[in-house]
Amino acid sequence: MLSLTEENYLKAIFSLNREVAESATTNAIAEKLDTKASSVTDMMKRLSKKDLVNYQKYQAVSLTKKGKEVAISIIRKHRLWELFLVEKLHFKWDEVHDIAEQLEHIKSTQLTDRLDAFLGFPDQDPHGDPIPNKEGQFPEDGRTTLSELNQKTSCKVVGVKDHSSSFLSYLESMDIELNTIIQIKTHHAFDSSMEILIEGKKEAHISKEVAQNLYVE
């Protein structure tokens, strides 16, 4: 059984490594958890002994399989509770973080799974962040968004992530619908926007946000 403190360390390491690889350094973790570097070193030794992190003196740490599972389960709980607070208890999306920060440590798989069901197996929290399912898979797992592809690639639209009518009508105006073939001509690095060719005939420029919300194969 892990302590609240240990769980918070794992969560911090997970999120640092999500953003940029090799970034979970002693100092970075300390800053994230508002503690001191020496405390982090201490804890890394303990977590390493429990096979939750891979730790080597003076090097950035990474999570083991076991550590990753714990971290994901905490993120899952955090996001489910946030959604519960907003959707069922009518909190505003900016008021829920601190409460979810506490609720995420409640230990009961059954509780988490039933909460998940109660909320209708959602895949996004109130901030639009993905909620991993009970197997620890993030919703877009297996599904590729257009934004993940490189230029000169061709693909077929198989779904949308954002279901808002404004997004859908925007797609319609571009003649993009299910099964539309898209070729990426240029993928601009500076803003992640793209020049694409729709169905081999119509050229268009789409923003990063649009590319991130189109599932393709």
Next chain:
Amino acid sequence: MLSLTEENYLKAIFSLNREVAESATTNAIAEKLDTKASSVTDMMKRLSKKDLVNYQKYQAVSLTKKGKEVAISIIRKHRLWELFLVEKLHFKWDEVHDIAEQLEHIKSTQLTDRLDAFLGFPDQDPHGDPIPNKEGQFPEDGRTTLSELNQKTSCKVVGVKDHSSSFLSYLESMDIELNTIIQIKTHHAFDSSMEILIEGKKEAHISKEVAQNLYVE
């Protein structure tokens, strides 16, 4: 800000003193919390310094006003969460205790009050125990049931909670009616039953259920 451990001590003392006055002895608390007497002594000194308990060496402890408020707020949270688990997440009434034991320590008055509203301001948990309101009043406040009194106390019957004819005829058979004087001789801790003296003459044994359904003054 109180620690989880401190909160659990306060809750234990509250419940011991509810059952029988002067019963929150070092040993009793230790047993209730599955810890050792020496640890309890330790904690009593700390809680006393924080003005949460009244502690004098070698004597049973009681809660201060502040201590009582904390204890009641924890009980409130525990019972609201239990009801949530049963009513909304469809847990069985016997599966919820351990989870509620964790949830009761979540610190957010707003959360508690919204959960209360979400559940429709209930006054009983799934086990039939009363849920204090946000002011810390138990639903039957203003009205005291016989079960809330300690042994050696004397009181007068002023009403019944259960109005069923079977209960009323049972009372009649015991010669208990409005304005009857009852003296509590013994309040058994193990099953909350009582030995009482009716109108100073007739001795009787009554169960917890009966005591809980008699309003007295």
Next chain:
DNA sequence: ATTAATTTTTAGACTACCCTAAAAGTAGTG
């Protein structure tokens, strides 16, 4: 490549909470 700046680790100490073993206090019994 040696020095300087920065990061990380170690050493030693503190608090909260727990324990065991022994001492001290309280109560019951003849």
Next chain:
DNA sequence: CACTACTTTTAGGGTAGTCTAAAAATTAAT
């Protein structure tokens, strides 16, 4: 009142987690 049984407290120590200050290692810079 003394003796025994029991309860409670003290004394001393352990672990988890924190800190500061100093030492060691790494990285950057001249």
